Amino acid sequence: MAIEFRNVRKTYPDGTTAVEDFSLTIPSRSTTVFVGSSGCGNTTLLRMINRMVDATSGQVLIDGEDVGAIEPVALRRRIGYVMQNSGLLPHRTVIDNVATVPVLTGTPKAKAREQSMALLDRVGLDRSLAKRYPGQLSGGQQQRVGVARGLAADPNILLMDEPFGAVDPIVRDELQRELLRLQRELGKTVVFVTHDIDEAFLLGTQVVILKRGGVVAQIGTPAEILARPKDDFVADFIGAKRGKRRLTVEQQGDGDDLLLVDSSGYPAGLISAPGGRLEPVLSGGSDPKSRSVSNKTDQAGDA
Ligand SMILES: Nc1ncnc2c1ncn2[C@@H]1O[C@H](COP(=O)(O)OP(=O)(O)O)[C@@H](O)[C@H]1O
Numbered sequence: 486m487a488i489e490f491r492n493v494r495k496t497y498p499d500g501t502t503a504v505e506d507f508s509l510t511i512p513s514r515s516t517t518v519f520v521g522s523s524g525c526g527n528t529t530l531l532r533m534i535n536r537m538v539d540a541t542s543g544q545v546l547i548d549g550e551d552v553g554a555i556e557p558v559a560l561r562r563r564i565g566y567v568m569q570n571s572g573l574l575p576h577r578t579v580i581d582n583v584a585t586v587p588v589l590t591g592t593p594k595a596k597a598r599e600q601s602m603a604l605l606d607r608v609g610l611d612r613s614l615a616k617r618y619p620g621q622l623s624g625g626q627q628q629r630v631g632v633a634r635g636l637a638a639d640p641n642i643l644l645m646d647e648p649f650g651a652v653d654p655i656v657r658d659e660l661q662r663e664l665l666r667l668q669r670e671l672g673k674t675v676v677f678v679t680h681d682i683d684e685a686f687l688l689g690t691q692v693v694i695l696k697r698g699g700v701v702a703q704i705g706t707p708a709e710i711l712a713r714p715k716d717d718f719v720a721d722f723i724g725a726k727r728g729k730r731r732l733t734v735e736q737q738g739d740g741d742d743l744l745l746v747d748s749s750g751y752p753a754g755l756i757s758a759p760g761g762r763l764e765p766v767l768s769g770g771s772d773p774k775s776r777s778v779s780n781k782t783d784q785a786g787d788a
C-alpha cells in the first residue's frame with residue numbers, strides 16, 4: 486500500500502499551523518522514517534494518514550484513494566498504530582489488549598486470542614506473559630505488546646510514533662533490531678517517527694528530515710543523505726551525534742561505495758570510490774581524514 490501526501494496543510498483550531506505544505510510519496514512495503522526535532526509536525530503528519538487528524542487542505546491518498554472519503558473508524562481499524570507509551574489498556578490483559586481490534590471487527594474471541602498468541606511469538610514475547618496486565622511488564626515488553634497490537638488486524642500499513650522513545654538505550658537497540666527482522670518477514674508499509682537520526686538511518690529505507698511546519702529539509706536513502714547532505718541544517722542534524730564515534734568500513738551493496746559503520750552498527754557515513762579511487766564525501770562535522778576509521782572487527786567503541 487503506497488501512501489501519497491499532496492500539498493497537505495494542517496492548521497489546528499487555535500490557529501497553529503503544524504504542517505504548511507507537505508508532499509511526499511511513501512513507497513509500498515518499505516520503511517519511511519520522519520525525523521525532526523519536537524514540534525516539527527511529525528505526529529500531525531502521521532495522524533493524517535489514519536484520520537486521527539484531518540488535513541485542512543490537500544489530500545492524503547492510500548493506493549490512490551483519498552482517505553477523506555473513507556470512514557475514519559474503518560480506516561483506523563485497517564491501519565496499525567503504535568505509540569511511544571504503548572497506549573495499552575491498563576485493565577485488560579496482554580492477550581486481550583492485542584486482540585482488541587480483531588474482536589471489534591467480528592473475529593470470534595477464541596480465534597482472536599489464538600492469533601494474538603502467535604503475534605506474541607512474532608514480537609519476541611513469551612506466551613506466559615499473555616495473562617499479565619500491562620503494569621506487570623517492563624517498558625520494553627509493553628512496547629512489544631504495542632507492536633503486536635498494531636499488527637493484530639494484519640494491516641498493510643503500520644504507523645509508529647516514536648515507539649521506542651521511552652525505553653532505555655539497550656532495550657531500544659533490541660527493539661530496533663526486532664523491528665528490522667519483523668519488517669523483513671512481513672514487508673509492511675511502515676511510517677516511523679523519531680527524533681533520533683541514528684534510529685532513522687538504521688530503520689529507514691527512505692528518510693525524511695523535517696523542519697518546523699513539516700517543511701522537508703531532505704528526502705533520501707540513509708546513504709544518499711549521508712553522502713550529500715543538502716545544506717548546513719541537514720549536515721548539522723546528521724553530524725550532531727557523530728563526534729566521538731569509532732567508525733568501521735563495510736562494503737555497501739555491490740557498488741564501489743563503502744559504508745562507514747560505528748561500533749553499534751549504525752551507518753555513519755559513506756565513502757565513494759569513483760574509478761576505484763577512495764574519496765571521502767562526508768561533509769559537515771569534522772574532517773573525515775581525521776576520523777578514527779578502524780578495522781571492522783574492532784568492537785571496542787564508545788558508542
Ligand atoms: N491539537 C492541537 N492543537 C493545537 N496545536 C497543536 C495540536 N497538536 C499539535 N499542535 C501543534 O502543532 C505543532 C506540531 O505538533 P506535532 O505534530 O505534535 O509535532 P511533533 O510530533 O513533531 O512534535 C506544534 O507546534 C504543536 O504545538
Ligand SMILES: [Mg+2]
Pocket residue numbers: 527528529646
Ligand atoms: Mg510527536
